[in-house]
Amino acid sequence: MKRSSGARLCSTAAIGVLSFSLLTACSDEGSKDTSDSKASSSAASSSAPAAKALTTAELEKLLLAQGEVKGYKVASGDDTLPSSKSKVKTDKPACDPLAWATAALAPGDTDANAGNAVSEDKLSAATAKPTDLADAFDIDMTYVGLSSYAGDGAEKAMKAVSDGVAACAGGYGLKADGESTEVTRTAAEKGAAKGDETVAFASDVSMEGEGTATFHTAVVRKGNTVATFYTVNFAAMAKGGEMGAVPAAVIDAQVAKLK
Structure with a gap:
């Protein structure tokens, strides 16, 4: 389907299980120069130790798990998310952090990254079964990515996203x-x-000549960890138009688990 092909690219995450295909900073070395000079001038005015990045394994333990968000199912992102930034590129470097954020990849400069998918559980005991196939696809799925940074890398990652929103207001090409x-x-x-x-x-x-679809992304920093959230509704995606906002329950639950 042309429409689902375009949607795959916009989200940059392959959703194979549903036969649908679908988003820093510089290194922290610059911050060390300033802190080192302050330390040399006075031991009493030495700054606090620089933040240490978590490992990918540590981030995976911080991802939401099944049962932690009422009304939602949690699945591994291994089969639905791109494995590396090299697979997600734009024609404007300033827009790369935006594309990475929608693909649950780190928007900044780090190798510590983990992601999964959180979807509405419309087949729970408290909910009636969908009446048809279209109903079954009328769910919000949120791709969640966690990345961690040393020093002030997380703040720089957030700035890269913010700057990218402004720089890419007129759009960009995505491959x-x-x-x-x-x-x-x-x-x-x-x-x-x-x-x-x-x-x-x-x-x-x-949507490849069939109008446009609007997707929403949220990027949240807590300490030196950055969480990205990108939501897709499969039924809405097939029709074009507006996707739902990132569910507050998913953001709240994930941010609460961060250190």
């Missing part, structure tokens, strides 16, 4: 797994204040 699509517009949104810092944005994506 994933050899296929291309077009993000026609990016705009900042007022996201709920979470963690230490939040950046939210909307992206309009071309």
Whole structure:
């Protein structure tokens, strides 16, 4: 399907289980120069130890697990998310952090990254079974990514996302797994204040001549860990139009687990 192909690229995450295909900073070395000079001038005014990045294994333990968000199912992102940033590229380097954030990849400069998928559980005991196939696909699935940074890398990652929203307001080209699509517009949104810092944005994506679809992304920093959230509704994606906002329950539960 042309439409589902375009959606795969806009989210840059392959959703094979549903036969649908679908988003820093510099290193922390610069911050060390300043802290070192302050330490040399006075031992009493030495700054606090620089934050240490968590490992990928540690981040995986912080990802939401099944049963931690009422009304939602949690699945591994191994089969649905791109394995590396090299598979997700834009035609404007400033837009790369936005594309990475939608693919549950680190928006900043780090190798410590983990991701999974959290979806509405519409087949729970408290919910009636869907009446048809279209009903079954009318669910919100949120791709969650965690990344960790040393020093002030997390703050720089957030700035890269914020700067990217402004720089990519007119859109950008996106290429994933050899296929291309077009993000026609990016705009900042007022996201709920979470963690230490939040950046939210909307992206309009071309559906290959059949209109556009609008997707929403939230990026939250807590300490030196950055969480990214990107939500897709399969039924809405097939029709084009507006996707739902990132569920507050998913953001709240994930941020609460961060150190």
